[in-house]
Every structure is written in structure tokens, then in C-alpha cells.
Amino acid sequence: MTTSVVEPWAERPLVKYVEQAGARLVVVMTPAGQVLAQHGFTRAVDLMAAAALGAAIMASSGALAQQIGERPFGSLFHAGMRHGIHLAACSTPRGPLIVLTVFGKETSIGLVELFFEEFAAALQQAAPVTTVREPVLAGDFEADLNRSLTSLFRR
């Protein structure tokens, strides 16, 4: 199992959820597809791509819901031969978030949904409401940028 967190407040509820739901992998992301935290087995998964695609599925199904005059779907579930995926939105003081849960045959969608409810509540509790109002980067970042882009393109 590997864990990586961009936003530390999410870690404790996340690890608990993975354990309770018996999930293989859980990724917490923004609606724009940026990974905030993940926990589970990631060896076979490109996380960034998974998050981008997960966010896209939620976004497009939400837009489709709107087309048919429906409220955005709270959660989506796809069952595969060996894995299922569960995608769900939850609102937090940090803003809306999307959670991708990948699970195997050793658990069930029923358990995933049951414990997702608790997880969403825990995220809501734990999320901070802060945005920066100060500069992040030093003013002379451009030399670094030039250097890294040059090495990126091997120029």
C-alpha cells in the first residue's frame, strides 16, 4: 500500500476509508482533476491520468444530468470483471471534491457506498478553508523556469 498526500488533512480519514471499505485504491481529487491525496495499490495505475479521467467522468455525467433536467448524480458505479470503480462527489469547506474508489471482488459496492458516506462526512469535518493571499514563488523564478524547461526539452 502506498500513500501520497498533497493535502495532509485528508490522510487520516482516507486511510480509514480504504481499510473499512476494503478498497484497492482511493484517490481524492478536485473537480479539475488534481490529486489531493491517494492511498492504496497504485503500481498498475497512472494516478494523474486516473484523476483527470475520473474528474472528466463526473463532469460529463453532471453535464448530461443537466441536459435531461436532472440534478448532478451523487455517485457513479461501474462494475468490471475483476474491479469496480465508484466515483462520488462531496462538498467540503475546501470546495467540492471528487473521490475515486477502485475495489476488487473481496469487497462490494454496498460496503463501498456505506463507508463512503462516513468518509465524506469526515472529509467535511477535516477540510480547512484557507486560500493564500501572499506570493508563493520568489520574484526571480524565471531563471529556474528557463533551466528546467531547457532540460525538459534537452536543448
Added chain:
Amino acid sequence: MSEALLRALKRISRVRGVRGSMWVSAEDGITVADLLMEGVRGRAIAALAASLARKVSGAAAATGSGKVRFVQLEAEEGTLLVAVAPGDLLIVALADRRVNVGLLRLEMMRAAEAAAA
């Protein structure tokens, strides 16, 4: 079909001490039909009962005892019962301590058999 499922649940619920009964998809742990008293958490029961039944089946398989037909979890405050029906379905009942388990088991097995027919 769903009429028949509900009829079976009504029979089960007539047993004294039963607080809720439901048809549950065994693989997904999701309710197919239910008849619950107020305050009974159907979703949690469906998910956890299906998971328990699956783990008990795993243990029975490990001991070479064949397929599991019926599971009964007895606890301080009541009993959770699961009968395995054909077609990936379970019949789940939640009862308090006063329940006549023999009678309840009979009703649940009857429902499971009816589902097979």
C-alpha cells in the same frame, strides 16, 4: 417479480420480534427489496450481512463443508439471519432477542425455496 419478493418479506415480518427483512444482492451487498421498521439502517444491514455471508462461505469452503445455505449471527441485542437464495440473492432478517429463531428460519428458507421455483 417484485410483488412476490415483497409478499415473502411480509410473511417473514409477521414473525414476532422481526424488525426488518430484505432481499439483498449477494455480490453487490445492495438492497433489492425491503420491509423495515423505523430506524433500521437497511443499507448498512444489506452491505454487512452480504459481506458476513461471503466470509462465512469462505470459511466453510476452507473446511470442505460445501456451500452455505443459512447463517445466523447472534449478538447481545438481537440476531441477524441470512438465507442464501438462488440467483445471487440473499434473504436477510434482523430480529430482537424475543424472536423464535426456529420459526423465522423456517419462513426464510421457505422464501428462498419459493424464489428458486
Added chain:
Amino acid sequence: MSLVNFTTREITCKIVYYGPGRSGKTTNLQHVYSRVPADRKGLMVSLATQTDRTLFFDFLPLDLGTISGFTTKFQLYTVPGQVYYNATRKLVLQGADGVVFVADSQLRQLDENLASLQNLHANILDSGVDIRTLPLVLQFNKQDLPRELILTPEELDEALNFRGLPAFPADALHGVGVFETLKAIAAEVLRKLSAADSGAHRV
């Protein structure tokens, strides 16, 4: 909105390549992908139709390395260009930190460029973002085509670049101008992070 983590000192930014159908947005990403070493890029995902037109988006994560002490990651997206995909365009645009507008330099595509640029403005307005604060650069692609078929960068500047934004002539198919464009948008986005009231999400 850029994701900034002060604990792990990581920045993640989302860049969207916008523009009319067949202007070369996907080609830009493909060129970047082909030039960047394996350890600095992730999987490139393309959600395309059977005829290779972008259906939803292309996605390419890049690791820019350390900038001002922050591990900096860029996620490049393209939108589908065709007019009738506006719903998906809006979705991809959500949360963008910067936009590259890839214009098709062909004379006969001028109206398409204008319509797409207007559409970009409308979609950004819809999402509640002030377009004046969103980093934006232009790329005039297909400058390699015969002179009689295309407009010059000056003419395109005149037609499309009302705000005097950074603009780059390019031939994305052969990689010309791709690097300069990416560098410019990266610099614009990071410059915003070096200014006060950056709007980044702090954690």
C-alpha cells in the same frame, strides 16, 4: 486554481490548449510528449473519435522540476475544437490556470479563429473567472504552409490579439514554436504565483 502545498513544496498547474478544430492543439501536446524524457512525463491520454479528432480532451502531465524551491508540475489539456463540443470544452476549461489559444494561420480559417476566441471568452465568463486575470498566450500555427494560403503573424496579431498578449508563430507538426509557447504560458502562470493575491489554494 493552482494547487500549492507548502509542506511538501509542490505546485500543480493546469494549462488548457484552446482553439478551433484542426488548428493543431493535439499536435502541440504530441510534440511535447515526443521530446520530453520518460522520467519527466506521465501517461498521455487521448480521448479521440475513430477519426482521431479529439472527443473530450488530451491530457499530458509534465514534471517541470524545481522552481524557486517548489517541485512544479504542469498538466496540459486540449479541448475538442469542433463547434458542437462546447459542453465538453467548458468542462475541460474548469479550473484552468492558463490557456494557450492555438490559432490556424490559414486565411480561410480566420472566421473559425474569431469564433473560437469568442467562445473561449464566453466560456470563461460563464465559469465566473475574470478573463483579464487568466494567463493567456496565442500561438499562430501552420506558418510553414505556402504564403498565399496563410496570414502573417502581424496580420493575425491585428485580427486576433486585441489585448497585446504574448504571441508565437509556430509549425507544431515540426516542433517549431511549441517550446516557446509552453515556456511563455508557464512563465505567465508562475508569475501570477509570485504576485500577491495569487489565488492559489494553500494547504
Added chain:
Amino acid sequence: MRDDISRLSETLAREPSSLAYAELAELLRRRGQLDEALQVVLQGLTRNPMHADGHDVLARIYADQGDLERARLAWSKALEIAPDHGGALKGIAFLLFRQGDARGAVAALDQVLTVNPADEPARRALETMQAAEQRVSAAARPPAAMEMPEPPRPDASGRRPGIFQGFDGATDDILLLDQRGLIVAGGVTGGGGADVSELAAAALAGVSGEASRAGEYIGLGAWRTIMAEADTANLVVAPVGERALVLVRRDRSTPIGLALRFAERARDVALAWLEGKGA
């Protein structure tokens, strides 16, 4: 095999940077010449540091030596180089299984099968693990079908404490285990008389955990017994004190109420014995 060893040694002597070292080291490992195998593989890896097969063999040697931490590092290295390396994935699966992380092991084996659906040992191992279901203890054995180093075995059934003497089926139908799924006393035999105590104990630990969770979430409180009616037997599981479980198996012809009584008696005996041992 000796011929193979001398052939590979010659190849290696002729071309010191040849990749034949990995095969040679594996042959030596299988013969139990671990020190020689280690020397060959380490030398080979200094010349070919990005050779995933070499790291895989290195990990196997460490595992044979009982150094599981080093084995884990070597297998991780192999996977860094070749993320789909079947041998390394199976190795990691074995280690996870040893740590009681059956779910992790299943995920790793799943990946082996995604890459190579024809890997029969991996498929059999996966099916067995999924059947036994989760929470498998540290002492549980990975399925024999998997080509892996054997972890230490618990006591053979003959040497388990005979605390259920006088009970019908004392060594075949009554099993005392702790909450982690480790066998304490008694035993269960499967079809054909084979000892299946370990697999049963591992599976039962999962049952107990799920029963506790269900009791908590549904508001039933602590659980007292689980009764299961199966095709060929009735099973009763009951907690023994805080940290142990007892399983009894009765014939289908035994009324369930009687099976329950039997289990309660076995539980009382086990409890008295555990308390007497100060456990």
C-alpha cells in the same frame, strides 16, 4: 543441472558482463547454495545494475535466507525497473501475504494476470486467496501452487495441545484459534482427511472481524455465536474470551441446537485452558 551450472559459469568467465549470471545464481539458489548464489548475483548486478531479473533472483535468495526486508527492497527495485515483472510481483504478493495483507497480495497477483493471463500458478494462488478471504494471518502459508519460499510452518497438527480430548471429533472438527487467525489447539480436516486447519483459521479470523463490525454498525452489540448451515455440515463459531475463537463442525444430522450446546462446551473448556495458561 550440474552441466548447466558449468556451462553458465563458462559463459560468465568468457563474458563477465553477460546476463547469464542471473540464471546461474537461480540454479545455485535452487540447490541451496545460497552464499555462492548471492556472490554471483551481486557481482552480476554491479555490471548490470538495471537488470530486473537479477534483482528478482537477489530477492529470492534473501527470502530463502529469511531476510524479508532485503527481499522486499530487491523486489521493489526490480519493479522500479520493470513495473510488470511477473517474478517480482509474485514476490511482493508473497511478502504481503506473509504480513497478513491478503488484499495487497491479491492486487499484486491480479497485476501478474493482467500482464500474463497464462500464468497458471499465479491464477491458482489468486483463486485460493480469494476463497480464503482476507485477514490472513502472518503465519498462514501461501498456496503451495505458488513458486515461493516457504514461510515457517506452525506446529504440525499432531503436536497441537490436545485440550479437546474426550470431545467427539477432538482433532478433526474442533479448532481453537486466536483473533489473528493463528491456530492454538485442535484441528480441522477437509475432504480426504487433509489437515486444513491453517486455511480455516485464516478464513475464520476474517469472519470474526466482520461479525464484530456488523454487530457494531447494526446496533446489535457484541456477538455471541455464528451458526452456518452448509451442504455437508453445520458450523458454529464462538468467541473465547477477548482474543480467541472456537470453531466446531457437526454433521448435518445433528440438530442445530445440539451443535450450539456442543460449541458452548468446547468454548468453556478452551476458556478454562487459556485462563490456566495465563493467556
